[in-house]
Amino acid sequence: MSVPLLAESLTKDTGEHSDDLESIYWLLLYHGLRYQRKPRAVFGLSGLNEVLEMIFDEQFKGVNDRLSGGGGKKLHLQSSELDDELLEDIFHAPFASLLQDLRDIFVKALFPSRHMYRRILGEDKHTFEEYRRALEECRRTQKELQSQARVSLQNTDVIHAILTRCLAQEGWPEGDGAVEPSLQPASEDEDEDDEDENGGEGEEDEGKHEEDKEEVSSA
Secondary structure: OOHHHHOHHHOOOOOOHHHHHHHHHHHHHHHHHHHOOOOOOOOOHHHHHHHHHHHHOOEEEOHHHOEEEOHHHHHHHOOOOOOHHHHHHHOOHHHHHHHHHHHHHHHHHHOOOOHHHHHHHHOOOOOHHHHHHHHHHHHHHHHHHHHHHHHHOOOOHHHHHHHHHHHOOOOOOOOOOOOOOOOOOOOHHHHHHHHHHHHHHHHHHHHHHHHHHHHHHHO
C-alpha cells in the first residue's frame, strides 16, 4: 500500500493511479529483500526480519482508532533506511538500479527535497534579502519538480521506461530461483526421527498385509 494511503496526516481514503504504481515499487522491494538478495548480503536473517517489519509492518492507532502507518516506508523513501549504497550491497546491480530509479520518482512526488535548502543555507549571502530571494526561488523550483513528478505518475509511461531500461542492462543473475530464506536443513536427529517414523509405518503396513492374506485364505 502507498505512503499516502497509509499516513493518517494525509487522511486519504481513495486510491489513485499513483498509489497503484507506488504499490509496484513496494512489491518489488519486498520480493527482492525476501527472496532475491545476493548470496552474501550484508545482514543476516535476523537483521532482514527487522528491516522488513520496520518498512512494511509499522503502524499505530490514530484518530477514531484508525490504523495508520507508512512511517517505515517514508524513512526508506527518504533513504534513512536502506539507502542507495546499501541497496547496491544487497542486490545485483541492475535490480538495485531499478529500485533506485523507481524510488526517485516517488520521492520527488511525495516529499520536498532538503538538499536545495541545505545548499542555499551553506552559501555566503550578504543580506537577509538575498537569502529571502534564494529561498523563494528554491520553493518555486521544488513545486515545479513535485508537480512534474506527480503528473508523470498519472500514467505508466515513466515507470515503463525505467523498467525497460533496467531490464536491458547486463548483470541480471540467471538460474536464481527464489529460495525461502527461513528454510533450514534438517538436523541429523530430525532425519533419524523421520526414518523411525517411516520405518514404523512400514512395519504396520506389512503386518496389516499379512492379516489380509490370512483372511482371504480362511474364506
